[in-house]
Amino acid sequence: MTLHGVILFHTTSSVLRAEKRLIKEGFATRLVPTPRQFSSDCGIALRFDWNDHERITSMLGEEKVEFDAIHFLDANPV
Amino acid sequence: MIYLDQAATSWPKPPEVLKAMTDVLENAGGNPGRSGHRLSIAAARIIYDTREEISRFFGVSDPLRVIFTGNATHAINLALKGILKPGDHVITSSMEHNAVMRPLRNLEKRGIRLSIVQCASNGTLDAKDIGGMVASDTRLVVMAHASNVVGTLLPVAEVAAIVHQAGALLLVDVAQTAGIIPMDMTAMGIDLLAFTGHKELQGPPGIGGLVIADHIDIAQIDPLICGGTGSRSESEEQPDDLPDKFESGTANLAGIAGLGAGLRWLKDRGIEEICAHLKTLSRMLIDGLSAFPEVKIYGTLDLARSIAVVSFTVAGRHVSEIGFRLDEEYGVLSRVGLHCAPAAHKTIGSFPEGTVRLAPGVFTTTDDIRLAIRAIGRVIRS
Incomplete structure (x- = not known):
């Protein structure tokens, strides 16, 4: 089973901007509704393969892509 | 029918524009940024992609600095009312549309000091005259890229240099020039750019925007309206x-x-x-109208210093009669009167009667212009 992480952003525009960069770098991503356990924001978050999380975190940092937070996405949240 | 009112709004629209509009409502009809389902995401992608295209088009690197508004007027109001505070000084030109003049007159009542630099009767502006008005409290200079009445281009880059030396900001209204003149905000020194979608950008009415240059700190701009954004929904701020x-x-x-x-x-x-096509049409209009001794053409008549917007009057005749007969008898559609720009008409000497304005567009042909000139000749001689 693939373990996922999720990146939260403050705006939809920021999610889409980050998604384009990650896709360009070859990462497998998917836009999902923002998980309620992490945020009360409306809208969407960026889900990714947790195995990539270190590479993605450093890439977002190096390219100064603004984001709110990165979380491990438990398959069975309480 | 010959539509020569492209400066008011472009018509017809490319079929691709109509198709994109029906496609998006059929296939991507969610509310962008509000929900997380596929229709909402599809809508958000279209908006983001358009933001990217606009940022590239005007030469800013960050697509999030493209702010969508209802039109250029809305964008100008956002910039002026968002930045100017009581005690600030603002400068504009005497060729402005009411999209600039009315919000400035409104702000004047709230304690903002307004200076209007006088342009020449052909609509040209000497950038040095702006320099003479700049003071220590000058916060902003706002001007059109080109006049909607006579098509005269204003010297944006020259003004930008003066404005920046004074530590002020430059807001430019490109309603008449976006789509017919290649534009790079960085190269031109524009800090804030207001555009409308429905003129030569070939889009529909009801969409425009404010583009904020990469170096501008947005903390100095207050929002014009507040409300739901889909983001930070836990907060009432x-x-x-x-x-x-x-x-x-x-x-x-x-x-x-x-x-x-x-x-x-x-x-x-x-x-x-x-741009080249419009210059050809503009030359034909100016040459054609110049053949009638009773016609007075306004503006520089110099294609290097103007866009394809030609204004004229006919001695002893009302512009409303000329416009009405061109439409009724020959199917030539012009715009007569003051073109929402009383200051510009005062500057060129056509206030309060106004002018007949002819504005060809990308779909206008040389035959259209020949027929229009012939129709004008018949109307003014009968």
Whole structure:
């Protein structure tokens, strides 16, 4: 089973901007509704393969892509 | 029918624009940024992609600095009312549209000091005259890129140099020039650019925007309206994030999709080619009208210093009669009167009667212009 992480952003525009960069770098991503356990924001978050999380975190940092937070996405949240 | 009112709004629109608008409502009809389902995401992608195209089009690197508004007037109001505070000084030109003049007159009543630099009777502005008005409290200079009445281009880059030396900001209204003149905000020194989608950008009415240059600190701009953005929904305070700070309420999705299609259509057609075509038509209009001794043409009559907007009057005749008969008898559609720009008409000497304005567009042909000139000749001689 693939373990996922999720990146939260403050705006939809920021999610889409980050998604384009990650896709360009070859990462497998998917836009999902923002998980309620992490945020009360409306809208969407960026889900990714947790195995990539270190590479993605450093890439977002190096390219100064603004984001709110990165979380491990438990398959069975309480 | 010969439509020579392109400066009011472009018509017809490229079929691709209409198709993009119906497509988006059929296939991507969710509310962008509000929900997480596929229709909402599809809508958000179209808006983001259009933001990217606009940022490239005007030469800013960050797409989030493209703020969608209803039109250029809305964008100008956002910039002026968002930046100017009581005690600030603002300078504008005497060739401005009421989209600039009315918000400035409104701000004047709230304690903002307004100076209007006098342009020449052909609509030209000497940048040095702006320099003479700049003071220590000058916060902003706002001006059109080209006059909507006579098509005269204002010297944006020269003014930018003066404005920046004084530590002020430059807001430019490109309603008449976007789509017919290649534009790079950075090269031109524009800090804030207000555009409308429905003129030569070939989009539909109801969509425009304010583009904020990469170096401008957005903390100095207050939002014009506040409300729901889909972001930071736990808070009752307006978010500071771009573009949400300035974009409350549901976006004009169909308008944005149409504008995106208009921009792609322009890119395929080539702005340089469009510009050359309009110069040809403008030359024909000026030469054709010049053959009638009773006609007075306003503006520089110099194609290097103006866009294809030609204003004229006929000695002893009302412009309303000329416009009405051109429409009724020959199907030539012009715009007569003051063109929402009383200051410009006072500057060129045509106030309060106004002028007949002819504005060809990308779909206007040389035959259209020949027929229009012939029709004008018949109307003024009978």
